[in-house]
Amino acid sequence: MKIFIVIFSVILSLSGCNAPTNTEAHITDLDVTTKVKTSLLNDNELKAFNITVVTTKGDVRLTGVVDTQIQVDRAAEITRKINGVHALHDELTIKK
Numbered sequence: 001m002k003i004f005i006v007i008f009s010v011i012l013s014l015s016g017c018n019a020p021t022n023t024e025a026h027i028t029d030l031d032v033t034t035k036v037k038t039s040l041l042n043d044n045e046l047k048a049f050n051i052t053v054v055t056t057k058g059d060v061r062l063t064g065v066v067d068t069q070i071q072v073d074r075a076a077e078i079t080r081k082i083n084g085v086h087a088l089h090d091e092l093t094i095k096k
Contacts, residue, residue, distance in 0.1 A: 027084035029055040035082045036060055045074050051092065053079075058086030065095050 033055040040046045040053070049071070051064040060079055066072055072092045079088050 029057065032058065032060060032082060032084040036062075036079050036085070039078045039082060040075060043074065043078060045071055046078070051075060055085075058084055059089065060085050060087070061089040061091060063091045065093050067095050069094060 033053050036053045036055070037051075040051050046066070049064055049066050051062055051066070054061045054063075060082075062075055062079060066075070072090065072094065075092055076088060076090050079085055079090075
């Protein structure tokens with residue numbers, strides 16, 4: 001009986017050691033930055049611009065200069081769709 005209790009206790013304690021199943025649990029800031037930058041470079045409207053992407057704890061900051069407000073909005077739209085982006089700080093400016 002004591003063996004059963006010990007084995008049951010071990011199994012019960014190990015059941016709480018499962019890795020998180022949430023896919024966001026394994027997404028790093030580097031992953032988010034890479035995905036955002038790649039998506040911006042793959043967009044025909046935005047690939048010509050040097051947009052800097054910095055991610056800290058899922059908060060993404062975009063900086064750089066683009067030609068139009070439409071491009072600013074497009075960059076924000078693309079960024080928000082990336083898994084792991086928790087907040088967007090859009091500091092893109094429009095060329096004068």
